Amino acid sequence: MTIDEFKLKQNLPYEAKVRHAEIRAWEFYNKVYGDLNATCHVSVGGLDSITLLVFLRNIGIDVPAISVSILEDRGNQEIHKQLGVTSIKPYMSKTQVLNQLGFPVVSKAKANKISYLLQPNADKQTFIHAIMTGDMGEQGGFKHSDRIKLQDKWIKLFGGNYAHMRPDLDIRPVPNFKVSSKCCYYMKEKPCDDWAKEHNSYPYLGLMASEGGQREMALMKNGCNYYGKTTTRSCPFAIFTRQDLLQLALDLNVPVPRAYGEIKRKENGELYTTRAQRTGCSMCGFGIHMEQRPHRFDRLREDNPAEWEYWMKRCCKDEDGTVYGWGRVLDFIGVEWR
Secondary structure, three states, X not given: OOHHHXXXXXXXXXXXXHHHHHHHHHHHHHHHHHHOOOEEEEEOOOHHHHHHHHHHHHOOOOOOEEEOHHHOOHHHHHHHHHOOOEEOOOOOOHHHHHHHHOEOEEOHHHHHHHHHHOOOOOOOHHHHHHHHHOEXXXXXXXXXXXXXXXXXXXXXXXXXXXXXXXXXXXXXXXXOOOEOOOHHHHHHHHHHHHHHHHOOEEEEOOOOHHHOOOHHHHHHHHOOEEEOOOOEEEOOOOOOOHHHHHHHHHHOOOOOOHHHOOEXXXXXXXXXXXXXOOOOOOOOEEOHHHOOOOOHHHHHHHHOHHHXXXXXXXXXXXXXXOEEOHHHHHHHHOOOOO
């Protein structure tokens, strides 16, 4: 499937998309259990993948469902138990990740770049120079890349160790906390990948290209079902929009985790969830700077005040014994939380 073909399928009527998802799901099932002599499972997290699990069971594909449920909102965990999802243990706890690796903030791609900037005299100085300036140097043919360069607003906050590379900017001192993009790898991705290898199983994933992010182009390029050397997976909902997903959840009477509230319809017919649009790990901060209040941490305070108190104020400790949490990070990046 070409990218143009994928885009055309994104514009199909809702009923045609649901039928397309059913065909792709069965195609993957038959390929894996037949030609690949393996098994399948569903990787479950929030509403999208919960809907996928119910959908697969509804069309007759009843395969195991797995999740590192302890990372999810408490309401998600309750739905996982209700649906018989197998819980897998993470390789690091949330607290260990924040203290040893750093805070997941801004986005996964940007957090990776920021993690380099927070290391004084780090390796990969050519890469750091490209992050700070966009100039690729000799290895990059002396070209300029805005794709690799970090936005100036983040350089001003996190580029203190390399301020000499950008004398044109008023760069703040280095923050007293770490930033990392590795949390998902140790807490979710590797545990699930290892489970899959142990059980000779390939996943169904509830990903949609319309959600954007790093996965959008991969889904558009590789399509719903992908059989690669290192990755084999099925994303039956790849061509869905958010509206398609919510309509299917209504049609199948999918249990909606309380963090999302309810699925309602606006006067213009648009479906929406009355609380969170997405959920994930209760201490994840990716994208928090783009949310209006009440944001995810506000909702956590409402749902679980004790957990909110822990993550915001005392999940980490400085070398001198000072305790702190997400509050310090949000203050630094200018996100209100009190």
